[in-house]
Amino acid sequence: MNEILEKRVLSEGVKDIIVSSPVIARKRKAGQFIILRVHERGERIPLTIVGSDPEAGTLRLIFQEVGKSTMQLGELEVGDSILDIAGPLGKPTHIENFGRVLCVGGGIGVAPVLPIAAAMKEAGNEVISIIGARNKELLILEDDMKAVSDRLIVTTDDGSYGKHGFVTDAISMLVEEGLTFEQSVSIGPVIMMKFTSALAKKNNIPMMVSLNSIMVDGTGMCGGCRVSVDGKSEFVCVDGPEFDGWLVDFDQLMKRQAAYLEQERRSSEEYHRCKLDAQVENLEKQS
Amino acid sequence: MTENTNTPEMPKKEIKKKPKKPKIPRQPMPEQDPQVRAHNFKEVPFGYSIETAMLEASRCIMCKKPKCVDGCPVEINIPGFLKAIRDGEFDDAIKILKSDNALPAICGRVCPQEEQCEIKCVVGIKDEPVAIGRLERFIADWEREHREIAIPEIPEWTGRKVAIVGSGPAGLTVAGELAKLGHKVTIYEALHKPGGVLMYGIPEFRLPKAIVEAEVDYVKKLGVEVVYNAIIGKYLTIDELKDEMGFHAIFIGTGAGLPYFMNIPGEDLVGIYSANEYLTRANLMKAYDFPNYDTPIARSKNVAVIGGGNVAMDAARTALRLGAENVYLAYRRSQQEMPARNEEIHHAEQEGIQFNLLTNPIRFDGDDKGFVKSMTCIKMELGEPDASGRRRPVPMEGSEFELAVDTVVVSIGNGANPVLTEATPGLETNKWGNILADDDTCETSIKGVYAGGDIVIGAATVILAMGAGKRAARAMHEQMMSMELEEVMK
Ligand SMILES: Cc1cc2nc3c(=O)[nH]c(=O)nc-3n(C[C@H](O)[C@H](O)[C@H](O)COP(=O)(O)OP(=O)(O)OC[C@H]3O[C@@H](n4cnc5c(N)ncnc54)[C@H](O)[C@@H]3O)c2cc1C
Ligand SMILES: Cc1cc2nc3c(=O)[nH]c(=O)nc-3n(C[C@H](O)[C@H](O)[C@H](O)COP(=O)(O)OP(=O)(O)OC[C@H]3O[C@@H](n4cnc5c(N)ncnc54)[C@H](O)[C@@H]3O)c2cc1C
Ligand code: SF4
Ligand code: SF4
Ligand code: FES
Numbered sequence: 001m002n003e004i005l006e007k008r009v010l011s012e013g014v015k016d017i018i019v020s021s022p023v024i025a026r027k028r029k030a031g032q033f034i035i036l037r038v039h040e041r042g043e044r045i046p047l048t049i050v051g052s053d054p055e056a057g058t059l060r061l062i063f064q065e066v067g068k069s070t071m072q073l074g075e076l077e078v079g080d081s082i083l084d085i086a087g088p089l090g091k092p093t094h095i096e097n098f099g100r101v102l103c104v105g106g107g108i109g110v111a112p113v114l115p116i117a118a119a120m121k122e123a124g125n126e127v128i129s130i131i132g133a134r135n136k137e138l139l140i141l142e143d144d145m146k147a148v149s150d151r152l153i154v155t156t157d158d159g160s161y162g163k164h165g166f167v168t169d170a171i172s173m174l175v176e177e178g179l180t181f182e183q184s185v186s187i188g189p190v191i192m193m194k195f196t197s198a199l200a201k202k203n204n205i206p207m208m209v210s211l212n213s214i215m216v217d218g219t220g221m222c223g224g225c226r227v228s229v230d231g232k233s234e235f236v237c238v239d240g241p242e243f244d245g246w247l248v249d250f251d252q253l254m255k256r257q258a259a260y261l262e263q264e265r266r267s268s269e270e271y272h273r274c275k276l277d278a279q280v281e282n283l284e285k286q287s
Numbered sequence: 288m289t290e291n292t293n294t295p296e297m298p299k300k301e302i303k304k305k306p307k308k309p310k311i312p313r314q315p316m317p318e319q320d321p322q323v324r325a326h327n328f329k330e331v332p333f334g335y336s337i338e339t340a341m342l343e344a345s346r347c348i349m350c351k352k353p354k355c356v357d358g359c360p361v362e363i364n365i366p367g368f369l370k371a372i373r374d375g376e377f378d379d380a381i382k383i384l385k386s387d388n389a390l391p392a393i394c395g396r397v398c399p400q401e402e403q404c405e406i407k408c409v410v411g412i413k414d415e416p417v418a419i420g421r422l423e424r425f426i427a428d429w430e431r432e433h434r435e436i437a438i439p440e441i442p443e444w445t446g447r448k449v450a451i452v453g454s455g456p457a458g459l460t461v462a463g464e465l466a467k468l469g470h471k472v473t474i475y476e477a478l479h480k481p482g483g484v485l486m487y488g489i490p491e492f493r494l495p496k497a498i499v500e501a502e503v504d505y506v507k508k509l510g511v512e513v514v515y516n517a518i519i520g521k522y523l524t525i526d527e528l529k530d531e532m533g534f535h536a537i538f539i540g541t542g543a544g545l546p547y548f549m550n551i552p553g554e555d556l557v558g559i560y561s562a563n564e565y566l567t568r569a570n571l572m573k574a575y576d577f578p579n580y581d582t583p584i585a586r587s588k589n590v591a592v593i594g595g596g597n598v599a600m601d602a603a604r605t606a607l608r609l610g611a612e613n614v615y616l617a618y619r620r621s622q623q624e625m626p627a628r629n630e631e632i633h634h635a636e637q638e639g640i641q642f643n644l645l646t647n648p649i650r651f652d653g654d655d656k657g658f659v660k661s662m663t664c665i666k667m668e669l670g671e672p673d674a675s676g677r678r679r680p681v682p683m684e685g686s687e688f689e690l691a692v693d694t695v696v697v698s699i700g701n702g703a704n705p706v707l708t709e710a711t712p713g714l715e716t717n718k719w720g721n722i723l724a725d726d727d728t729c730e731t732s733i734k735g736v737y738a739g740g741d742i743v744i745g746a747a748t749v750i751l752a753m754g755a756g757k758r759a760a761r762a763m764h765e766q767m768m769s770m771e772l773e774e775v776m777k
């Protein structure tokens with residue numbers, strides 16, 4: 001169970017894996033996620049299900065190594081197994097034929113946008129997508145997104161590839177072209193979702209965002225993932241992860257995400273040190 | 288008991304019998320010093336020695352019509368196992384105990400004995416009651432430490448398959464009972480560890496996790512299979528279990544896993560936890576051993592815990608062990624109304640938890656990074672009794688005061704988690720989301736689907752969950768055995 005069957009590196013620190021998980025592969029719908037644990041002492045971390053093959057019984061996960069747990073996940077190789085995978089969690093994206101849909105992904109956020117764009121396309125929508133990254137090296141999934149979009153705009157913050165600028169600039173450009181959107185989705189760093197949502201609201205575009213709050217169980221049992229939406233406290237893992245971007249309190253989400261910053265830093269520093277120590281030890285043994 | 292006890296409950300016969308002299312006082316259970324234990328996660332009481340246990344058991348006068356048994360939701364043959372302990376027949380004692388209670392090491396620790404079996408004990412009329420819970424714990428521990436746990440002989444497979452949702456005490460009880468009757472049992476558990484609240488909620492210092500694991504192991508040895516990370520309603524549905532996977536009966540024991548918040552300003556600030564989150568991080572994820580374990584938890588100086596139940600005591604005592612200098616317990620009624628067990632309140636006081644009674648938080652304020660920094664409370668006074676019979680607390684105008692805190696744990700109760708019920712059409716619930724089930728059989732509105740424990744009666748106790756499990760198992764067994772085998776094998 002949970003064996004890693006394929007593994008690719010998409011960009012520096014971003015990995016794309018295919019994992020065996022037959023029941024979830026059959027069940028999952030666009031917008032849902034899993035929670036995994038890499039090892040016995042590990043924490044439970046949520047990752048979006050980027051895609052699945054129900055026949056092969058596999059899931060596709062794409063993750064960025066930002067701390068100890070994602071780094072440890074990144075160290076697993078083909079043939080290794082992930083200790084626990086629970087899912088599919090969260091409510092599926094509301095998919096229907098809206099007409100024209102805008103899909104915006106920034107950084108690692110392109111990964112969770114991909115299944116939604118694909119489902120929107122399949123439901124008969126005209127899909128226009130914008131994907132952005134800090135620079136060319138960090139851009140992921142361009143081909144995958146192209147395959148499910150009627151039109152794809154790429155932006156980089158430094159202009160090293162595609163359009164120079166932020167994804168918000170690309171949204172403004174589309175609006176200036178006179179395009180209207182019946183629905184849109186934006187996933188990326190919270191700050192990006194905050195600005196895209198504000199822009200969408202200004203232009204009267206409905207916008208869904210997928211929130212990545214800190215989670216523990218993912219089943220509505222702990223309330224650790226709560227965010228404020230329209231002044232109401234919601235649990236991201238069961239009421240979301242998608243919410244109406246016009247109504248989310250992004251500032252609060254950013255603060256809540258930083259709850260353990262100090263400890264996470266300690267934990268990954270210690271982890272790095274241990275790894276270095278082990279390497280040194282290995283070298284010493286060899287010499 | 289002596290002749291001059293002329294209480295109406297005393298059956299005549301017993302008075303004739305030559306009683307043991309009840310002069311031996313109730314034996315205390317040695318425990319870690321409060322100053323020491325407030326800084327470690329080791330279990331607080333050490334348990335009885337063999338000698339003390341035999342002495343304490345000898346305080347029981349072996350009533351012919353034992354009142355204590357009426358107080359036990361699973362009707363353990365209490366005089367039976369006490370007599371065996373008194374006589375040093377420990378193997379017999381454990382056999383008697385286990386025939387009615389599959390999880391004695393757990394119940395002996397966490398049952399509210401003082402309100403159940405012990406409150407009814409006749410010795411308690413004049414003296415202190417026999418320490419039934421401590422003796423139950425003693426004998427279960429003795430077995431675990433001295434014996435290869437005996438596995439009863441399992442009858443041949445009946446051809447029937449049972450699915451159980453949730454591995455809390457309710458689910459484990461149904462699993463154990465039905466496995467012993469020869470049914471094939473599979474438990475589906477949402478988390479990565481079994482035990483429900485026993486594992487993720489009740490702290491290590493009150494219920495060591497190794498004990499929960501040993502009790503679960505016993506159930507597994509009866510042939511029960513456990514599938515982890517399986518959230519029913521998401522991973523598989525009740526309909527699929529029933530119609531596609533061919534389970535002949537299903538039991539739902541999903542507990543009361545939905546934390547209530549107070550809905551007051553500032554409650555979403557960083558550092559404000561539900562008790563479920565705080566305890567899950569600490570217990571299930573072992574955050575107290577961070578960074579050896581990867582899950583972090585706030586380690587703060589000033590912690591406020593809101594509530595007055597066992598859960599609040601557990602959270603407060605956990606905060607202390609995580610290094611807090613001040614732990615305030617804010618409870619809106621007075622100490623008499625606290626739902627927590629006396630023993631827990633006593634332990635908490637000994638360890639230095641500061642009780643702020645008749646105190647209700649009304650607002651939280653945070654710093655510029657969004658971390659909670661203070662809690663504003665209002666003092667309460669007790670007014671007329673409310674529906675629960677307890678006097679209703681009413682705020683005292685102008686009595687607001689502010690307390691500097693950096694962590695808050697909200698433990699004002701849990702409701703029914705809707706993940707499973709929302710995904711199960713036809714499963715009837717009440718207005719709070721609890722599943723409706725028959726009192727005797729535990730059957731729900733869906734034929735062949737049973738439910739019990741906290742998901743039915745709301746947050747309650749381990750032993751009540753187990754009692755429901757036993758009733759459900761009996762009904763499920765009957766129902767399945769009444770099916771034609773052909774129907775069963777289809
Ligand atoms: C529903 C959902 C879907 C997600 N999908 C993906 C995905 O497809 N790919 C992906 O790379 N990441 C995804 N994430 C984020 C991912 O869960 C976190 O990056 C991961 O938990 C970080 O763990 P760590 O131990 O490696 O880092 P840590 O050391 O724990 O944290 C490093 C940084 O990540 C932030 N962080 C910590 N925990 C979380 C968390 N649970 N969610 C968000 N940020 C967190 C911290 O604030 C910190 O800045 C998703 C999160 C959610 C809630
Ligand atoms: C902190 C705390 C302290 C307590 N202290 C005491 C005490 O001292 N004495 C006492 O008697 N009682 C105590 N209680 C109450 C007692 O623990 C509960 O009444 C009892 O555990 C209820 O048992 P249960 O089997 O109904 O549910 P739970 O123990 O809640 O178990 C339910 C299980 O079902 C799983 N589950 C939920 N939904 C799903 C799903 N959809 N699919 C699959 N699995 C699912 C959960 O993960 C969990 O493992 C305490 C409770 C808490 C929270
Ligand atoms: S199970 Fe609980 S109520 Fe019953 S005898 Fe044991 S401690 Fe008492
Ligand atoms: S425990 Fe108390 S009530 Fe029960 S049999 Fe002994 S003396 Fe009687
Ligand atoms: S992660 Fe615990 S309730 Fe959402």
